């Protein structure tokens with residue numbers, strides 16, 4: 046077996062012979078590993094101990110399945126560059142574990158779906174500087190806008206008054222040009238169990254916050270919207286009929302906190 050429990054998990058003296066076996070999913074395959082959790086007074090909880098050992102537990106109170114950090118990173122990379130779905134990636138892991146009886150491998154593909162979303166969110170927090178501080182990110186804090194377009198305070202200093210700038214400074218240097226576009230084919234069905242749907246980053250990245258968007262849409266009384274709404278009145282079973290947003294016109298970068306789900310036609 047390629048997996049080694051780190052020393053911190055098995056050198057402590059207060060062992061109570063409680064060595065539960067948990068399923069570890071790694072890049073090298075699926076393994077069943079029994080783990081001696083530290084039971085010293087003041088020891089962290091089991092899920093925290095797994096995190097310290099580089100394992101992401103699929104559940105937090107009595108973990109039965111855990112994913113190594115490397116398999117999660119590997120999946121994110123595969124998903125980004127090769128478009129691999131969680132199901133396909135998991136089939137690969139099955140086949141790696143047992144090429145003769147891949148279906149005998151304990152199934153936990155549905156765990157991968159939820160763990161990978163939490164893992165990706167942890168990464169986003171880290172990449173945007175929210176890992177070691179207690180302040181919560183605000184709207185659009187977990188996304189970056191175009192690095193080339195003018196952004197006051199980031200690549201544009203507004204404290205330099207216009208009079209001190211050279212006369213021939215072109216005005217486009219300080220102008221943002223945005224385009225709006227949408228995809229009206231990206232339909233999204235209503236979830237089967239709405240209570241199971243937990244929003245991990247409501248409005249923190251490119252999509253607009255749910256609450257804020259719904260308030261805005263209800264106040265809209267644009268004629269054009271009303272016409273399109275009539276045409277799509279029959280699409281009751283869809284939660285979203287498309288997706289749209291703003292991007293900078295020169296470089297095509299999406300504007301954070303500007304993407305919306307169309308509910309009816311172009312609304």
Ligand SMILES: [Zn+2]
Pocket residue numbers: 060061062063064081
């Ligand atoms: Zn022991």
Ligand SMILES: [Zn+2]
Pocket residue numbers: 057058059083084085088
């Ligand atoms: Zn201990």
Ligand SMILES: [Zn+2]
Pocket residue numbers: 191192193194293294295296297298
């Ligand atoms: Zn741009």
